[in-house]
Amino acid sequence: MEKARDMLIEAAVNLGESLGLNRAVCQIYALLYLSNAPLSPTEIGKTLEMSKGNVSINLRTLEQWNAVRKVWKKGYGRPLYTANENIEEIIFDKLKTGMEKRLNYVKPIMKQVRKDGDKKLSSKNEKFFIRVNKIEKLIEKIEFFLRNFETIRTIAK
Amino acid sequence: MEKARDMLIEAAVNLGESLGLNRAVCQIYALLYLSNAPLSPTEIGKTLEMSKGNVSINLRTLEQWNAVRKVWKKGYGRPLYTANENIEEIIFDKLKTGMEKRLNYVKPIMKQVRKDGDKKLSSKNEKFFIRVNKIEKLIEKIEFFLRNFETIRTIAK
DNA sequence: TCCTTTGTTTAATATGTTTTAAACTATTTT
DNA sequence: AAAATAGTTTAAAACATATTAAACAAAGGA
Numbered sequence: 327m328e329k330a331r332d333m334l335i336e337a338a339v340n341l342g343e344s345l346g347l348n349r350a351v352c353q354i355y356a357l358l359y360l361s362n363a364p365l366s367p368t369e370i371g372k373t374l375e376m377s378k379g380n381v382s383i384n385l386r387t388l389e390q391w392n393a394v395r396k397v398w399k400k401g402y403g404r405p406l407y408t409a410n411e412n413i414e415e416i417i418f419d420k421l422k423t424g425m426e427k428r429l430n431y432v433k434p435i436m437k438q439v440r441k442d443g444d445k446k447l448s449s450k451n452e453k454f455f456i457r458v459n460k461i462e463k464l465i466e467k468i469e470f471f472l473r474n475f476e477t478i479r480t481i482a483k
Numbered sequence: 484m485e486k487a488r489d490m491l492i493e494a495a496v497n498l499g500e501s502l503g504l505n506r507a508v509c510q511i512y513a514l515l516y517l518s519n520a521p522l523s524p525t526e527i528g529k530t531l532e533m534s535k536g537n538v539s540i541n542l543r544t545l546e547q548w549n550a551v552r553k554v555w556k557k558g559y560g561r562p563l564y565t566a567n568e569n570i571e572e573i574i575f576d577k578l579k580t581g582m583e584k585r586l587n588y589v590k591p592i593m594k595q596v597r598k599d600g601d602k603k604l605s606s607k608n609e610k611f612f613i614r615v616n617k618i619e620k621l622i623e624k625i626e627f628f629l630r631n632f633e634t635i636r637t638i639a640k
Numbered sequence: 641t642c643c644t645t646t647g648t649t650t651a652a653t654a655t656g657t658t659t660t661a662a663a664c665t666a667t668t669t670t
Numbered sequence: 671a672a673a674a675t676a677g678t679t680t681a682a683a684a685c686a687t688a689t690t691a692a693a694c695a696a697a698g699g700a
Contacts, residue, residue, distance in 0.1 A: 329599070330595075330596040330599055330600060330611075331611075333592050333595065333596060334592065334593075334596060334615070334618075336592075337588070337589040337592045337593075340585055340588055340589065341585050341589060343585075344581050344582065344585050346503045348657080348658060348659095349658080349659095350658075359614060360611060360614055362610050362611070366676080366677095367677065368675090368676065368677085376659085376660095377659065377660050377661075378660095378676080378677065378678085379659075379661075379662090379677090379678075379679075379680090380658080380659055380660070381677090382677060382678055382679085383658095383659090383678090383679090386678095402668090403666095403667060403668075404666095404667070404668090404676070404677080411614070411617070413618075413621055414621065424501050425501060428497055428498050428500075428501050431494070431497055432494045432497065432498060435490050435491065435493075435494045436491075436494075438490065439487040439490060439491060442486070442487055443487060453519050454487075454488075454517060454519070457516060457517055457568070458491070460568070460570075461491075464570055464571065467571075505687080505688060505689095506688080506689095507688075507689080523646085523647095524646075524647065525645090525647085533690095534689065534690045534691075535646080535647070535648085535690095536647090536648075536649080536650090536689075536690065536691075536692090537688080537689055537690070538647090539647060539648055539649085540648090540688090540689090541688095543648095559698090560696095560697060560698075561646070561647080561696095561697075
């Protein structure tokens with residue numbers, strides 16, 4: 327059954343690329359997702375033939391994304407790790423957080439551009455501001471989408 | 484007005500990062516999007532202070548994405564370039580094409596795993612296959628989403 | 641036609657990211 | 671408490687990507 331597992335792990339790596347994720351995070355997450363029981367960093371490293379440093383770094387990343395969480399086994403003082411099985415939630419939360427951060431950087435710029443432009447609006451600049459308006463509309467649309475995604479998803483299926 | 488333009492170009496670079504796009508594609512697309520008239524590669528290179536080789540390579544990429552198209556000015560044998568203003572369409576088409584390619588790689592693997600598994604289903608493996616099922620459900624959901632995105636988008640606003 | 645300008649291709653350089661190795665810290669076992 | 675095992679951190683290496691410079695090809699103007 328390990329062959330099947332390894333094939334699926336490779337598939338996860340492939341899919342992860344499309345989200346800009348590195349090999350190690352995908353491998354670790356997929357392994358934990360497919361495991362019957364929580365695993366220790368050492369076990370993860372051995373199974374994936376990956377240095378313990380790499381395991382450590384990427385486990386932390388996965389924890390920050392809420393993609394993985396610690397599990398405490400009694401009588402054993404170190405944490406094991408298990409996957410958050412709700413993949414949809416993980417992807418969406420990450421997308422949402424990332425997008426919001428970017429938009430918060432962009433929005434003040436848009437405001438500034440608009441303010442400067444209102445002062446001196448020549449016909450040559452008109453087209454420029456039509457496009458600025460279009461971008462602002464698009465940003466609103468994205469924000470609407472992020473706010474209402476849960477609802478949309480429910481309607482969709 | 485060039486200051487405003489440059490600020491918006493920087494904003495585009497920032498947003499592009501979240502989609503895994505490189506600096507040059509974002510800059511070139513944004514410049515063309517905000518320009519009143521089509522531009523030549525030389526003009527683009529000068530404005531963005533970028534080597535002509537880089538302009539050439541990334542213009543081709545943008546053309547392949549349908550993000551930019553050639554415009555022929557009569558009496559002039561070289562093409563100028565202009566932006567496809569439908570940003571939403573560009574992003575979605577790219578997402579769709581990319582996702583479909585990945586899923587077509589993953590789906591045969593899923594089938595293979597399921598086939599191998601049906602032969603010898605022990606209770607230890609049961610949990611494993613429950614998770615395989617979950618992934619298949621998720622893939623179906625993504626495919627549904629890609630097929631029906633246009634519709635969903637219309638409903639959403 | 642020849643010279644100049646513009647655009648493409650490719651090899652090299654520069655930049656950024658991922659992974660490892662090794663030094664360090666913390667925990668467990670004896 | 672000492673030795674062994676496990677985990678973290680960091681500096682270096684391996685690897686990947688983006689950018690440029692320069693050689694080449696195509697087009698425009700003299």
